[in-house]
Amino acid sequence: MRNGHTEESRIGTRSVWGGEDSYLMQHATQVPVVHSVGFGYDDLEQWHEVALGLREGHIYGRNTNPTVHVFEEKVRILEDAEDATSFSTGMAAISNTLFTLLRPGDRVVSLVDTYGGTNKIFSEFLPNFNIEAVLCPTTDHEYIIREVQKGAKILYLESPTNPTLKIVDLKRLTEAAHNAGALVIVDNTFATPINQQPIRLGADLVIHSATKFLGGHADALGGVVCGREDLVRKIYHYREINGATLHPMSAYLLLRGMKTLHLRVRQQSESALRIAQFLQSRDEVDTVYYPGLPTHENHAIAAKQMVQFGGVLSFSLKGGFESVRAFLPHLHYAHLAANLGAVETTAGPPRTTSHVELTQEERQALGIPETLIRYSVGIEDINDLIEDVTQGLEHMRYELQLRP
């Protein structure tokens, strides 16, 4: 059997081989999709030992499954984590993690800019259990550190954030949190392990919506938590009982996607930088939000903790929402859709997608202009994407001039 990967192998090799050696069956070179819910044993002693966790093996599909296990291994290896466990969606990974680790009376410190669903857990669901979530201004490091020092069980971070690509200093905040006795959890969905490895920067746990870049083909939902073994074991136990299990078919699709993770993310990051630079040169565009631009507020922090700057950018158009209406539908190479991280480019206004439930004033308070467009770059030829955005902008200019 192949070794799969070694301690020294580079991240591209790990994307291809990581975890793959575990469950090759009957000489198959590819991981089989094991749909069986039950796993049978003729030997009662052996069954008993597997059930007690004293011996490797599977008992029942809600708990563990061979295909799902390989997916968890691949993520674990890519993030350099001690352990990993998976979930039916990214939100299940986030909520199961928080509900495993928090108790009534605890305090969580996080950012106002976290993913919409995460924000809802903080503002809507945790307070039901007398758990306080303090959402800090995202890039105000002193503010965040002060809140952590007041006492917190968890510091929950994201970087880059959605949709305005803000950056926080993961190393600095992690050190401050650990000094104050708090655990640090980082949602690494936007960066991916190709561009950022929070565990190396000190984080205790890393979470992914595998639905996005890890899978990369927008055809499977999934989530994963990896990091400190003692914590991951507790979170696994919560999930095996509460049941937000990843489906084996989804695990297979995510695994297949991850074999090209490094190729996709490098291309997407390179293209995103090119498009961000191009948009900055255009009259029709008001502001471009991308951590790879030297004009970005926290470009220096991003350059320190990331390899490249990721496949997502956003930009605001001059004028009102009319501009967005005159631009977006004319793109040829972008699904107007709420997902991101796929091989096809997707674009949409946060006003309609991630932040649809907020009022205009609330969006304004978060620094989200009404004319903002989030653009998740696919792996199309970069020249076609730039030509596409160009014709979209020219169409917009033409259409707006026709109006009184």
Ligand SMILES: *Cc1c(COP(=O)(O)O)cnc(C)c1O
């Ligand atoms: C999409 C997303 C999630 C939620 O993941 P689902 O798989 O949709 O449940 C969490 N965090 C970030 C940053 C995301 O983009």
